[in-house]
Amino acid sequence: MKFQTLLYYCYSPIAEAEQFAADHLAFCKSIGLVGRIIVADEGLNGTVSGTVEACQQYMDHVLADERFAKTDFKIDDVEEPSFIKMHCRYKSEIVHSGLRDTSIIDPNKKTGKYLEPTEFRDMLNDEDVVVLDVRSNYEHNLGKFKNAITLDIENFRDFPEQINQLAQYKDKKIMTYCTGGIKCEKASALLLHHGFKDVYQLHGGIIKYGKEADGKDFEGKCYVFDNRIAVDVNKVNPVVLSTCRNCGTKTDKMINCANPECNEHFTQCDACGEQLLGCCSEVCTTHPRRRIYDGTGYYVKVPHVG
Numbered sequence: 001m002k003f004q005t006l007l008y009y010c011y012s013p014i015a016e017a018e019q020f021a022a023d024h025l026a027f028c029k030s031i032g033l034v035g036r037i038i039v040a041d042e043g044l045n046g047t048v049s050g051t052v053e054a055c056q057q058y059m060d061h062v063l064a065d066e067r068f069a070k071t072d073f074k075i076d077d078v079e080e081p082s083f084i085k086m087h088c089r090y091k092s093e094i095v096h097s098g099l100r101d102t103s104i105i106d107p108n109k110k111t112g113k114y115l116e117p118t119e120f121r122d123m124l125n126d127e128d129v130v131v132l133d134v135r136s137n138y139e140h141n142l143g144k145f146k147n148a149i150t151l152d153i154e155n156f157r158d159f160p161e162q163i164n165q166l167a168q169y170k171d172k173k174i175m176t177y178c179t180g181g182i183k184c185e186k187a188s189a190l191l192l193h194h195g196f197k198d199v200y201q202l203h204g205g206i207i208k209y210g211k212e213a214d215g216k217d218f219e220g221k222c223y224v225f226d227n228r229i230a231v232d233v234n235k236v237n238p239v240v241l242s243t244c245r246n247c248g249t250k251t252d253k254m255i256n257c258a259n260p261e262c263n264e265h266f267t268q269c270d271a272c273g274e275q276l277l278g279c280c281s282e283v284c285t286t287h288p289r290r291r292i293y294d295g296t297g298y299y300v301k302v303p304h305v306g
């Protein structure tokens with residue numbers, strides 16, 4: 001059996017989005033998909049996985065809806081489905097920025113100029129260009145474009161308050177990038193709102209860049225929000241960027257701490273993983289509900305009961 005994983009988003013207003021989310025969930029389940037979809041008044045954002053046939057059926061279904069006709073699906077072949085269950089939830093935004101005022105930020109009206117992967121690649125090393133990673137610490141620690149500026153943020157909702165730190169680049173060409181492009185739609189719109197003049201965004205994000213520009217000059221791995229955790233991007237000049245948090249050797253293995261209450265995302269080498277039973281620290285190894293480390297450091301979330 002062959003499987004695929006689809007990554008996509010579409011900024012397009014949805015009326016009665018809560019009802020839409022319920023109907024959409026039922027549809028996804030009916031064709032046997034697994035994954036996670038966020039539905040908001042402003043659009044759709046998802047990663048779904050299933051057989052090649054189910055994925056095709058899903059794409060046909062979404063693209064047939066004129067609201068989502070411009071959705072760009074990033075398609076990966078995978079060994080097994082990248083999720084266990086199917087979730088489709090209504091939220092206030094499809095990517096949480098805390099900026100819900102569409103009179104300030106509305107990617108459908110104003111956002112950075114799209115750069116296709118090969119255009120982005122060709123501009124990467126230009127002198128007057130600033131490459132800005134708009135993702136969070138655990139993502140850019142694992143991999144990022146060579147020379148990219150990163151921000152010390154735990155979550156994308158912290159991005160707006162970091163903009164002041166970028167004031168020195170106001171007169172430069174700013175090229176933003178993220179995993180699949182969705183954060184850049186808002187990040188670049190916000191930069192324009194704050195007076196940055198020349199703002200571009202990598203269309204389709206790192207994932208599409210890996211497919212269409214062979215990932216050139218992307219260092220390390222790309223963090224993804226499914227049970228693959230990280231994927232390879234660079235087929236031209238790859239390097240390992242990240243180091244084991246416990247011993248400092250180069251590793252790009254990303255795990256969750258086996259202590260369910262810590263659950264911290266971090267990089268750890270196999271040797272330290274064995275020694276610390278998949279925990280971030282000695283302290284975490286003593287937790288009474290410590291989970292069994294099977295070498296992957298990936299744990300299916302178990303919902304709280306009672």
Ligand SMILES: [Zn+2]
Nearest residue numbers: 244247269272
């Ligand atoms: Zn180590």
Ligand SMILES: [Zn+2]
Nearest residue numbers: 257262280284
């Ligand atoms: Zn821990």
